[in-house]
Amino acid sequence: MRHLLSAGDLDLDEACLILDTAAQLASVSDRSVKKLPTLRGRTVVNLFFEDSTRTRISFEIAAKRLSADVINFAARGSSVSKGESLKDTALTLEAMGADAVVIRHGSSGAPHRLATAGWIQGSVVNAGDGTHEHPTQALLDAFTLRHHLRDGTGDLAGLQVAIVGDILHSRVARSNVLLLRTLGAEVTVVAPPTLLPFGVADWPCVVSYNLDEVLPNVDAVMMLRVQTERMQAAYFPSENEYSRRYGLDVRRMGLLPPHAIVLHPGPMIRGMEISADVADSPRAVMAEQVANGVSIRMAVLYLLLGGMTDDDRKEL
Amino acid sequence: MTLSTVIRGVRPYNEEPVDVVVKGGVIAEVVKAGSGAGRVVDASGLIALPGFVDLHTHLREPGREDAETIETGSQAAALGGFTAVFAMANTSPVADTAGVVEQVWHLGQQTGLVDVFPVGAVTVGLEGAHLAELGAMATSVAQVRMFSDDGKCVHDAAIMRRALEYVKAFDGVIAQHAQEPRLTVDAQMNEGLLSGQLGLAGWPSVAEESIVARDVLLAEHVDSRLHVCHVSTAGSVDIIRWAKSKGIKVTAEVTPHHLLLTEDLVASYDPVYKVNPPLRTGADIAALRAALADGTIDALATDHAPHPHEDKDCEWAAAAFGMLGLQTAFSIAVLTMIESGLLDWRALADRMSVRPARIGHAIGHGQGLVVGAPANICLVDPDAFWVAEPSSFASKSRNSPYAGMTLPGRVVHVYKAGKATVVDGGLAC
Known part of the structure; x- marks a missing residue:
């Protein structure tokens, strides 16, 4: 290398x-x-x-x-x-x-x-x-997942990971989809259709527009920052609507299986893609990341x- | 008394060998091989084609003489087998007045290697807001007939309609750079799976096709002439084919690079492959080749776009759009259209000379190899191969995507109005 x-x-x-x-x-x-x-x-x-x-x-x-x-x-x-x-x-x-x-x-x-x-x-x-x-963000995310959800060794075969947010503009999402796939995990990207790249159907991941449906089946959820300037370019109608449909709040965190963890590459926008209560909860592993x-x-x-x-x- | 030149044993359009006798700037006679009288040029083994006419070049002068001048661009054109080129209006100042187009015209005549026909801007400063003085350019010495804001799209439908209507007064044509601007903000490459993977903003096919569709309908409505520049998608081909079937006065061109290169090259992030419209997919290439073969697309046009090295020797997003094309166009045509059997030599001459000359009103060009026609003749060796080496090109710039490639077909001699401009693959003077 x-x-x-x-x-x-x-x-x-x-x-x-x-x-x-x-x-x-x-x-x-x-x-x-x-x-x-x-x-x-x-x-x-x-x-x-x-x-x-x-x-x-x-x-x-x-x-x-x-x-x-x-x-x-x-x-x-x-x-x-x-x-x-x-x-x-x-x-x-x-x-x-x-x-x-x-x-x-x-x-x-x-x-x-x-x-x-x-x-x-x-x-x-x-x-x-x-x-x-x-790529180093994806590697540190994989390292964090392996530490929490595997015994800290080997690959991530069979792990279910959701990546939620502005997939279209996210370099973190691209690297994570590729690396997690290589490590054997199964990835679901979740976003409004406007924030998904053209051709995402051919990516090595599952695509969903519905966060509530995805959360009960994942071992980890990775929240991505959504920049408010995307709103100006009509990617979504308002911060509130985005937050309601794709933000991770306490209710949604309750949909996760008990062992599941929450990741965020930072910097977070509290109240937008992630609520303060979730960001400060024991499930959130940002400091470890x-x-x-x-x-x-x-x-x-x-x-x-x-x-x-x-x-x-x-x-x- | 003018001397005759006998092009001995040449095969017009790869047909039976003849002697082509040139006298007084015109083709005086076409006679049995070996029977012509005059100064003999041995052309056995060579094919004679009418001098090529390029509807789409950027000669950069005035304004960006560091990238190209009318002189160096004319040299590149001549070496590529062209006897006439149309020079796009996006210079600095923009060719939106009679003064600028006359300057370009005169510089072309001064250089004398090819006839340089200036293209006039459709709107003042290419801004898309106010019509330029199209009539003044039409009646100037340059006799402009083709108008284009190329580099930018005439996106305002009302302005486009008025432009199409206005040029009817002097049988002009609007050459549209079809690119819906709102769908292509910061666009860097073809929108598809690859653009998503590479993280480069997409330039979707629909941004071209939506404008082509609108414009053919406008051309039908006002019964005027539309020319579609550098068609790059299979969808545009379908629309143009439909429009022609309805009798709409639309013509179209395709570039050599859109007949050969695919978007996969962008994965290298090498800006030599950055071009507008972007390189597309293999399916688009197949549709474009078929369309050029069946005449839906009328002309091969280079979109020769020289850029200084520093504008390509950088990261992708910072790089300029465009590729050199004049000195490689013929070989790429051979590679994509002749070797594939899609066009014969007569049809190739039709797409590279006859039809483009007709579309742009290139006076004195595109009349074919007939007695009485101006002796604009290109002699090519169909069996030769050569290696593209941009540093040896006449162009001031080096941004050729074919660097290092071995290409088929070589331009050997070129005559413009009977005067040799290229001899043995080099400039005559």
């Missing part, structure tokens, strides 16, 4: 290797000295064309726990707004000797371009591109930049 661009690029063995590695690395975070020497002398650049403090910090902590040198490069605007082009930014990073570039970009495919256009030699990690993918995000990103950087040495195994 040289780059991580799409969750769909991972086969079952690779996906499990990342999850297993993350499980091992998670123990580092529980120690008083939260650091491994593995990536000492390697440089990881966080190249963020979009503001995302949460994801950026998660990658930064992950890289630092592996002793990598971390550079945060907050690029202002893409070349769409006539700033410095992606290419020139990439050439700059290459000249400075970046071993890995973690890129967040508003344009779908930008990480793919960075990895394949011949501008840089290092590994590219997709930290979210446009409405395309966000964040913690697992660090372990997953450690695992990804670890595997892309070196893999595990015998010394690392000893230390773990």
